[in-house]
Amino acid sequence: MSITLTTAESGQNLIIDSVDVALQGKIRVPGDKSISHRALILGAIASGETTIEGLLLGEDPRSTASCFASMGVEISQLSTEQVIINGLGLANLSEPSDLLNAGNSGTTMRLMLGILAGQAGKFFTVTGDSSLRSRPMSRVVKPLQQMGAQIWGRKDNSLAPLAVSGQSLRPIEYHSPIASAQVKSCLLLAGLGIEGRTTVIEPRLSRDHSERMLQAFGANIERDFLANRVTIIGPTSLTGQKVIVPGDISSAAFWLVAAAIVEGSELVIENVGINPTRTGILEVLQEMGANIRLENQRIVTGEPVGDIRIKSSPLRGCEISGAIIPRLIDEIPILAVAATFAQGTTIIRDAQELRVKESDRLAVMAKELTKMGAQVLELPDGLEITGPTHLVGTDVESYGDHRITMSLAIAALAAQKTTTIRGAEAATISYPNFVTTLQKVCGIIL
Ligand code: S3P
Numbered sequence: 350m351s352i353t354l355t356t357a358e359s360g361q362n363l364i365i366d367s368v369d370v371a372l373q374g375k376i377r378v379p380g381d382k383s384i385s386h387r388a389l390i391l392g393a394i395a396s397g398e399t400t401i402e403g404l405l406l407g408e409d410p411r412s413t414a415s416c417f418a419s420m421g422v423e424i425s426q427l428s429t430e431q432v433i434i435n436g437l438g439l440a441n442l443s444e445p446s447d448l449l450n451a452g453n454s455g456t457t458m459r460l461m462l463g464i465l466a467g468q469a470g471k472f473f474t475v476t477g478d479s480s481l482r483s484r485p486m487s488r489v490v491k492p493l494q495q496m497g498a499q500i501w502g503r504k505d506n507s508l509a510p511l512a513v514s515g516q517s518l519r520p521i522e523y524h525s526p527i528a529s530a531q532v533k534s535c536l537l538l539a540g541l542g543i544e545g546r547t548t549v550i551e552p553r554l555s556r557d558h559s560e561r562m563l564q565a566f567g568a569n570i571e572r573d574f575l576a577n578r579v580t581i582i583g584p585t586s587l588t589g590q591k592v593i594v595p596g597d598i599s600s601a602a603f604w605l606v607a608a609a610i611v612e613g614s615e616l617v618i619e620n621v622g623i624n625p626t627r628t629g630i631l632e633v634l635q636e637m638g639a640n641i642r643l644e645n646q647r648i649v650t651g652e653p654v655g656d657i658r659i660k661s662s663p664l665r666g667c668e669i670s671g672a673i674i675p676r677l678i679d680e681i682p683i684l685a686v687a688a689t690f691a692q693g694t695t696i697i698r699d700a701q702e703l704r705v706k707e708s709d710r711l712a713v714m715a716k717e718l719t720k721m722g723a724q725v726l727e728l729p730d731g732l733e734i735t736g737p738t739h740l741v742g743t744d745v746e747s748y749g750d751h752r753i754t755m756s757l758a759i760a761a762l763a764a765q766k767t768t769t770i771r772g773a774e775a776a777t778i779s780y781p782n783f784v785t786t787l788q789k790v791c792g793i794i795l
Contacts, residue, residue: 350366350367350368350369350370350791350793351364351365351366351793352364352365352366352784352787352788352791352793354773354784357771359771359772360771360772360773360774360775361772361773361774362769362770362771362773363754363758363769363770363773363776363784364767364768364769364770365742365758365761365762365767365768365770365787366742366766366767367742367761367762367763367764367765367766367767368611368762368763368791370791370792371611371612371613371614371615371661372604372607372608372611372614372615372616372790372791373614373615373616373790373792374616374617374789374790375616375617375618375619376604376616376617376618376619376786376789376790377596377618377619377620378596378597378600378601378604378618378621378780378786379405379406379407379429379596379597379600379779379780379781379782380403380404380405380406380429380594380595380596380597381405381558381594381595381596381597381598381599381622382405382407382409382410382456382597382599382779383456383530383556383558383597384558384562384592384594384595384622384652385401385404385405385407385409385410385413385594386409386410386413386454386456386457386460387460387534387558387559387562388401388404388562388592388594389401389404389410389413389414389417389424389432389434390413390417390460390461390464390538391562391563391566391587391590392424392434392436392589392590392592393417393420393422393424393434393436393437393442394436394437394438394439394442394464394538394541394587395436395438395566395567395586395587395588395589395590396436396437396438396586396587396588396589397435397436397588397589398433398434398435398436398589399433399434399436399589399590399591399592400431400432400433400434400591400592401431401432401434401591401592401593401594402429402430402431402591402592402593402594403429403593403594403595403596404427404428404429404432404594405594405597405779406427406428406429406781407751407777407778407779407780407781408452408453408454408777408778409452409453409454409456409457409778409779410427411427411452412450412451412452412453412454412457412477413451413454413456413457413461414427415450416449416450416451416457416461416475417442419445419447419449420437420442420443420444420445420449421437421441421442421443422434422435422436422437422442423435434589436587436589438586439464439467439541439542439586439587440542442464442468442471443471444468444471444472444473445473448474448475448476448510449461449465449473449474449475449476450475450476450477451475451476451477451481451509452477452478452481453477453478453480453481453707453749453778454477454481454778455481455484455531455706455707456531457477458475458477458481458486458509459486459488459489459531459532459534459535460531460534460535460538460559461475462475462486462489462490462493462500462511462513462535463489463493463534463535463536463537463538463539464538464539465513465515466493466496466498466499466500466513466515466516466518466539467498467515467516467517467518467539467542467543468513468515469515469516469517470515471515472512472513472514472515473512473513473515474510474511474512474513475509475510475511475513476509476510476511477509480707480708480749480750481509482508482509482510483508484508484509484705484706485507485508485705486502486506486507486508486509486511487505487506487507488525488527488529488531488532489531489532489535489536490502490506490507490511492521492523492525492532492535492536493518493535493536493539494506495521495523496518496519496520496521496536496539496543496547497516497517497518497519498513498516498518498539499513499514499516500512500513500514517543518539518540518542518543519543519545520540520543520544520545520546520547520548520583521536521547521548522546522547522548522550523536523547523548523549523550524550525549525550525551525552526552527551527552527702528551528552528553528554528555528577528674528675529551529555529675529702530555530556530557530558530559530626530675532549533549533551533555533559533579534559536549537549537559537560537563537570537579537581538559540581540583541563541568541581541583541584541585541587542583542584543583543584544583544584545582545583546580546581546582546583547580547581547583548578548579548580549578549579549580550576550577550578551577551578552577553577553671553672553674553675554574554577554626554672554675554676555626555675556624556626556627556675556676557579557624557626558624558626558652560572560579561624561651561652562592562651563581563587564651565590565592565650565651566587566588566589566590567585567586567587567588568581568585568587569581569582569583569585570582590650591650592650593649593650595620595621595622595649595652595654596618596619596620596621596622596654597621597622597779598621598622598623598624598627598628598630598631599627599679599680599752599779600755600779600780600783601618601621601657602630602679602680602683603683603755603756603758603759603780603783604616604618604659604786604790605618605630605631605634605639605641605657605659606634606683606684606686606687606759607759607762607763607790608659608660608661609634609637609639609640609659609661609662609664609687609690610661610664610686610687610690610759610763611661611762611763612661613661614659614660614661615658615659615660615661616658616659616790617644617656617657617658618656618657618659619645619656620654620656621654621655621656621657622652622653622654623643623646623653623654623655623657624652624653625653625676626675626676627676627677628676629673629674629675629676629677629680630677630680630683630684631643631657632673633667633669633673633677633684634659634664634684634687636667637664637665637666637667637687637691637695638662638663638664638665638691639659639662639664640659640660640661640662641657641658641659642657642658642659643655643656643657643658644656644657644658663692664687664690664691664692665691665692665693666688666691666692666693666694666695666696666734666735666736667691667695668695668696668697668698669681669684669695669696669697669698669700669731670696670697670698670699670700670731671698671699674699674700674702678700678702678703679706679752681697681700681703681710681714681732682710682713682714682752682753682756683752683755683756683759684697685697685714685718685725685732685734685756686718686756686757686759686760688732688734688736689718689723689724689725689734689736689737689738689740689760690736690737690738690763691734691736691737692736692737693735693736694733694734694735694736695732695733695734695735695736696731696732696733697728697731697732697733697734698728698730698731699730699731700730700731700732701729701730701731706750706752707748707749707750707751707752707753707775707778708748708749708750708753710750710752710753711727711728711730711731711732712727713746713748713750713753714732714753714756715727715732717745717746717753717757718734718740718760720743720744720745721740721741721742721743721745721760721761721764721768722738722739722740722741723736723738723740724736724738739764739765740760740761740763740764740765741764741765741766742761742764742765742766742767742768742769743766743768743769744768744769744771745757745761745768745769745770745771746770746771746772747770747771747772747773747775748772749772749775750775751775751776751777751778751779751780752779753775754770754772754773754775754776754783755776755780755783757770758770758773758776758783758787762787762791
């Protein structure tokens with residue numbers, strides 16, 4: 350078997366021969382992407398020093414760091430060991446003289462808009478790559494406008510580039526039509542500097558890293574867990590903290606599925622964030638018959654962390670819908686891969702949000718897995734996958750989407766023959782050393 354990365358005209362090709370060994374070992378995954386963004390952002394707008402250990406060095410957090418550096422925040426060189434931020438305080442960000450570029454990162458753009466909207470008297474223009482410039486920003490622009498924000502952009506102010514004229518905002522109570530941590534976090538950040546109560550109510554609970562970290566930095570937050578309701582009582586000023594970022598369960602998900610589907614495998618993934626708003630993947634894999642054990646559970650800077658042990662086992666299809674969807678939203682592409690190896694039908698519903706991620710993940714997974722021989726039906730809000738199928742390697746596309754690249758790489762491991770994934774450089778958005786870890790768990794490198 351072999352796993353090689355080659356340079357092609359339009360990026361990189363990842364070429365994978367089917368695996369003929371069981372996956373073994375103890376591994377670690379890079380820092381959690383959501384927590385990395387929030388640590389950089391809160392560190393930038395807090396007063397005093399914030400130190401971050403375990404920061405994800407992917408392209409997305411780099412975009413966040415460079416945007417805040419353009420607004421005058423001193424951030425040391427990014428490293429996993431330690432990043433030091435000299436926070437300016439919310440009111441002291443400077444007006445950048447050029448565009449703020451969020452790259453491929455929806456989290457950077459949406460959370461940052463919550464901060465920029467309230468920077469009275471300052472003017473900003475935010476943009477991103479071609480994927481981000483086609484993703485809906487109205488979900489944050491509209492509630493921010495209700496708070497008094499002035500934001501302009503294409504398609505009725507919904508598409509970046511967006512121009513923001515900072516204003517004095519007023520608090521609102523917002524019933525979000527979607528369960529989105531990006532929307533919730535944007536509005537909480539907008540509420541931070543203003544007098545009164547800014548409340549967000551979600552239809553289902555989305556990841557709550559912002560709530561936890563804002564509290565740790567000294568914000569006054571009230572939560573009603575039964576009503577999925579969170580309030581920030583402003584104005585509060587934040588104080589710099591030490592943040593230790595756990596491994597990203599969304600990155601661990603690729604190894605969980607790989608170990609489950611490649612016979613004889615056993616992996617331990619150490620130091621993974623297991624915040625209950627993110628662990629839907631563990632519950633679904635267990636329901637599918639996966640052999641998973643959580644070990645060494647602990648709390649690290651306000652977030653639950655543990656080691657995950659997984660052994661291969663036969664999988665069966667299941668239904669994935671309703672309240673669990675926001676708790677595994679980024680893992681649906683890799684769960685689709687697991688479903689192709691599972692006995693019976695897996696139905697994924699209520700996942701229409703996947704159509705507005707870095708790519709239309711429903712359409713792309715249906716198309717690319719079908720090329721490999723899977724039986725996949727695309728639904729308006731999900732996928733229906735019947736297994737088990739013997740996938741056969743072929744040429745597939747990443748669509749510039751990191752999670753598609755890595756999901757297809759795991760499918761390729763367990764497929765017959767050779768798979769070539771085009772545009773594989775996309776993995777560096779959230780997992781810079783993905784290919785090296787892939788080679789390691791397959792025993793190709795030590
Ligand atoms: C994120 C929230 C989710 C997720 C994204 C990261 C965050 O998006 O898909 O990868 O860090 O807040 P939505 O909030 O839009 O669902």
